[in-house]
Amino acid sequence: xxxxxxxxxxxxRPMNAFLEVRNLSVSFPTDDGLVQATNDVSFSVELxxxxxxxxxSGSGKSVSNLAIMGLHNPKSTNISGQAIFNLETGPIDxxxxxxxxxRKMRGKTMSMIFQDPMSSLHPFYSxxxxxxxxxxxxxxxxxxxxxxxxxxxxxxxxIPGASRRVDDFPHQFSGGMRQRAMIAMALINNPKLLIxxxxxxxxxxxxxxxxxxxxxxxxxxxxxxxxxxxxxxxIVAEVADDINVMYAGRLVEAxxxxxxxxxxxxxxxxxxxxxxxRVDSFHGGRLSTIPGQPPSLIxxxxxxxxxxxxxxxxxxxxxxxxxxxxxxxxxxxKHLARCHLSxxxxxxxxxxxxxx
Numbered sequence: 111x112x113x114x115x116x117x118x119x120x121x122x123r124p125m126n127a128f129l130e131v132r133n134l135s136v137s138f139p140t141d142d143g144l145v146q147a148t149n150d151v152s153f154s155v156e157l158x159x160x161x162x163x164x165x166x167s168g169s170g171k172s173v174s175n176l177a178i179m180g181l182h183n184p185k186s187t188n189i190s191g192q193a194i195f196n197l198e199t200g201p202i203d204x205x206x207x208x209x210x211x212x213r214k215m216r217g218k219t220m221s222m223i224f225q226d227p228m229s230s231l232h233p234f235y236s237x238x239x240x241x242x243x244x245x246x247x248x249x250x251x252x253x254x255x256x257x258x259x260x261x262x263x264x265x266x267x268x269i270p271g272a273s274r275r276v277d278d279f280p281h282q283f284s285g286g287m288r289q290r291a292m293i294a295m296a297l298i299n300n301p302k303l304l305i306x307x308x309x310x311x312x313x314x315x316x317x318x319x320x321x322x323x324x325x326x327x328x329x330x331x332x333x334x335x336x337x338x339x340x341x342x343x344x345i346v347a348e349v350a351d352d353i354n355v356m357y358a359g360r361l362v363e364a365x366x367x368x369x370x371x372x373x374x375x376x377x378x379x380x381x382x383x384x385x386x387x388r389v390d391s392f393h394g395g396r397l398s399t400i401p402g403q404p405p406s407l408i409x410x411x412x413x414x415x416x417x418x419x420x421x422x423x424x425x426x427x428x429x430x431x432x433x434x435x436x437x438x439x440x441x442x443x444k445h446l447a448r449c450h451l452s453x454x455x456x457x458x459x460x461x462x463x464x465x466x
């Protein structure tokens with residue numbers, strides 16, 4: 111693995127993950143100032159593994175992954191860092207590669223499921239036509255063969271009567287079926303990385319479970335790396351191997367699912383977890399909330415961006431939370447957090463009633 115990951119305590123991981131993101135920063139110049147959407151974000155994901163990226167709206171989850179896909183307008187976006195795909199033919203940094211190279215990778219090496227399938231699917235073309243078009247981009251074949259491939263994929267993702275529904279239009283599909291069609295389109299060229307951006311938004315709980323189970327099964331079928339962007343920690347607990355927690359454009363905690371869920375080392379992560387209803391500990395009271403609002407990405411507070419909302423900030427000596435941005439450091443093997451307090455200091459404060 112690169113030196114960056116070794117410094118973070120991941121030196122025992124394979125030498126080359128399928129995707130390595132290093133020091134990714136994305137900003138947007140506006141009339142009101144520079145919007146620093148993501149700042150110095152680094153992570154990796156391996157084939158067959160699922161990395162969940164969680165955080166409130168505006169934390170930088172989608173922005174960072176749109177940069178990996180090459181979907182930002184270069185004329186209105188500042189992007190720095192690296193996003194390296196370690197392919198059999200050699201590594202490619204998609205942030206530095208020619209636009210044509212990235213375009214040829216999009217949909218084949220890497221693919222993305224967007225939040226709202228109704229706005230992603232064209233209303234004037236049939237479902238089968240849109241899936242076939244995605245396949246024809248990378249395969250020299252006729253329309254008949256492409257339609258057969260579309261039917262095969264719709265059947266694979268669980269659309270009943272795929273051969274009959276292939277000519278339907280998006281408005282004739284339910285929300286869950288449209289999401290399945292989007293998954294079929296994303297996977298038709300057997301990509302090695304699937305980015306799923308809030309794939310269960312606006313779906314009922316039963317359909318959510320079905321969609322996540324489908325993604326899980328497709329991951330096994332194609333041996334994909336999956337990046338799941340979500341705010342739903344309940345889903346994360348079921349499907350993810352590793353979790354990145356983002357706040358105000360930065361990674362504030364990263365580690366395995368069990369480490370982050372049961373030994374969280376950042377007050378923001380603890381706040382997110384405390385806001386989830388739990389059947390094993392709910393006593394009829396109100397759920398905990400994180401006070402305040404996320405900061406403006408144009409005018410970030412000095413020091414730790416979370417300090418204005420953090421119940422633990424007063425327990426750090428020397429006003430450090432308000433003046434110094436903490437480093438992302440290993441609090442335990444394979445478990446990183448961006449906080450001036452150690453895990454034991456946080457636990458000590460919790461025992462005194464802080465953050466309760």
